[in-house]
Amino acid sequence: MASPPTLPISTSQSDAAAAPISTPAFRSFLSNLSANIRHSLSQRRPWYELLDRTSFARPDSLSEAASRIRKNFSYFRINYISLIAVSLALSLLSHPFSLLVLLALLAAWLFLYLFRPSDQPLVIGGRTFSPREILGILVVSTVVVVFLTSVGSLLISALLVGLAIVCTHGAFRVPEDLFLDDSEPANAGFLSFLGGAASAAAAAAPAVSSRV
Numbered sequence: 001m002a003s004p005p006t007l008p009i010s011t012s013q014s015d016a017a018a019a020p021i022s023t024p025a026f027r028s029f030l031s032n033l034s035a036n037i038r039h040s041l042s043q044r045r046p047w048y049e050l051l052d053r054t055s056f057a058r059p060d061s062l063s064e065a066a067s068r069i070r071k072n073f074s075y076f077r078i079n080y081i082s083l084i085a086v087s088l089a090l091s092l093l094s095h096p097f098s099l100l101v102l103l104a105l106l107a108a109w110l111f112l113y114l115f116r117p118s119d120q121p122l123v124i125g126g127r128t129f130s131p132r133e134i135l136g137i138l139v140v141s142t143v144v145v146v147f148l149t150s151v152g153s154l155l156i157s158a159l160l161v162g163l164a165i166v167c168t169h170g171a172f173r174v175p176e177d178l179f180l181d182d183s184e185p186a187n188a189g190f191l192s193f194l195g196g197a198a199s200a201a202a203a204a205a206p207a208v209s210s211r212v
Contacts, residue, residue: 029115044078056172069170080170084162091158098151105145109138 059065073080092099112122113134122129129137146152 040078041082044082045076047079050076050079050169050173055174057174059171065171068173068175069167071175072170072173073166075175076170080166083165084159087162087165088155088158091154091161095150095154098149098154101145101149101151105142108141113138 059068092102113131116122118131122134146155
């Protein structure tokens with residue numbers, strides 16, 4: 001008895017879903033992002049310097065407080081940005097729905113537009129969406145999420161709390177004993193990974209520009 005014919009199984013949908021993650025541009029983006037974050041964090045100042053109680057004194061004037069903030073930020077900038085990031089993280093973790101919304105929005109930008117191969121159209125419910133339509137939907141979704149929901153107010157309040165902590169510490173921390181290394185770049189810091197991230201994302205620029 002002849003065996004029944006084997007039906008072909010298509011894996012195009014699963015391959016299409018995994019395509020953005022497997023693209024060289026996305027892997028390079030993640031690799032450079034991770035490397036730059038680790039490098040920036042390795043340059044942070046010891047936390048005991050940040051919390052040295054013998055170095056705190058009330059400023060005599062607003063101008064002195066502003067001067068202290070500038071000097072302390074130049075020295076403790078990675079620590080300060082880490083504190084602001086912790087403030088944002090705690091706020092989002094205490095509001096799981098807002099965290100999920102932001103993660104979904106970020107994933108949509110990454111996988112539906114920035115790192116989606118240009119030769120793979122987006123098809124939902126039998127309808128093919130053009131790159132301009134995808135961009136428009138993402139922009140509108142971002143505006144709605146950030147400005148018309150509680151997510152935006154949550155982010156702003158977390159940033160304000162972090163900035164208040166940083167400014168208070170910077171105003172009361174006496175910076176006379178702090179010295180920057182001469183070889184340290186003036187713009188080095190936790191956010192220097194953006195340069196590496198931008199260079200990694202540039203690999204996807206031809207595909208993105210070809211869609212618009």
